[in-house]
Amino acid sequence: MSNASEVLANARKVTRPTSLEFIREIFDGFIELHGDRCFGDDRAIVGGIASLKGRAVTVIGVQKGHTIEENIKRNFGSPNPEGYRKALRLMKQAEKFGRPVVFLINTSGAYCGIGAEERGQGEAIARCLFETAGIKTPVISIFIGEGGSGGALALAAGDRVWMLDNGMYAVLSPEGFASILWRDPSKAGEAAELMKLTAKDLIKNGVIEKIIPEAPEGIENNLRFTTDIIRESLINEFKVLCAMDKDELICKRYERFRKFGEFEE
Template identity: 60%
Template sequence: MTKAIKAWDRLSIARMIDRPNAEDYIKLIFDNFFELHGDRYYGDDKAIIGGIGKLENTPVTIIGIQKGKNLKENMERNFGSPYPEGYRKALRLIKEAEKFNRPVICFINTSGAYCGVEAEERGQGEAIARNLFEISQIKTPIISIIIGEGGSGGAIALACGDRVWALENSVYSILSPEGFASILLKDSSKAKEVVDVMGITAYDLLSNGVIEKIINEPTGGAQTDIKSVANDLKKSLISEINDLKSMDVNELINQRYERYRKFY
């Protein structure tokens, strides 16, 4: 793929129903993955999967926002839009990783957190804010990877670690182009007109310092050769995790603080 591809085309690839999801990458990159369930408060949100596995010989905690590949799977996964209990489950696993000194790797693919009444009743805003607050101080390395859509606070709740990467055809934004057009132009059908100025592509994000790395994809998107994409991602993760683990904990947290402080 090349930088010249238009933002709308990249967004269309990011939204493809057959685009590899978190579970696809987990199966190809990690060994002995064991899924854990529940937030210990309300229930188990299937829009977020998480557990323990091995990255080569290193035990890691893996968390992913999971979309389905057909209507039945998407209904089960709430179309990749987590409830508060999903974010609380993720935080529980991250704090467990800190206790046992395991690095954390997050895969993000969501149009946003679920905005239904029941989610608000169970504290959606607080759950996302709690993740941001707690993760900023976690004493173990965290790498987050945007693998499809990274929408709003629903994405940033798991994308506030030490490194944020993005697949070449992924997008990351404060809201969808449809929402952007609806607010500013009073017409959601004009999304295609505003997407270029939003700066949501991986190349825009890299140039603006929002992410540190772009993972290349083959022509047509990651689904055309997921094994190659997963292999490149695995190599990058192994190298970066080794570097982050070698850092003093206080230095790690200070660098994380400075990373996000520069956006204010």
């Protein structure tokens, strides 16, 4: 397999640790909160309050499962609109009480069913992006696995965006790319190379700021190797971000994303 294909396969492994496993290892005293106060509780999004070395934080993650039963319960990590609205509710709550926000992203994309569209999937994603752009508290987004399309983008508008060694982030799946370009989804490996979706590609292009290493024996065999690095990185980065004036924080966040619209002639 090509390097990009290997990354893609590792990001999609059913044994890859879930958001809740990362949360248990990185944070203390996690209390999960439920519901969007509008329609229901989407189990593909988990979120709540936790402690990071004595600092109260809000943690929100996309949750997959390890078994078919767990994945059905979690909708295979593809959130509905109520999931994004739950994330938004928790973000605004964090802003109100001065808590920084951590997003853990691992999704092939937002759910594209009829019910999701009827309940405003596009609006929910857009609202997350709009509100995150101006939220007056630090936000760090971490890709712990797949990052697919707008379903991932909705949670990736942070002040800092990090990615694990075997994480990926793309506008659509390599299979979808290959189907559109060559009408042949079997060319997904070739598509993955062209899409520049790996952490090494993304840091080179300035899309992410940090690559977080995984243990050589596999993250599923040694999760603590990675979570120890994430914990210390979060502690250090929040010291910097929380010390900023709120207007400066928003201004720098704007500048971070505005640079993607600047092209040399």
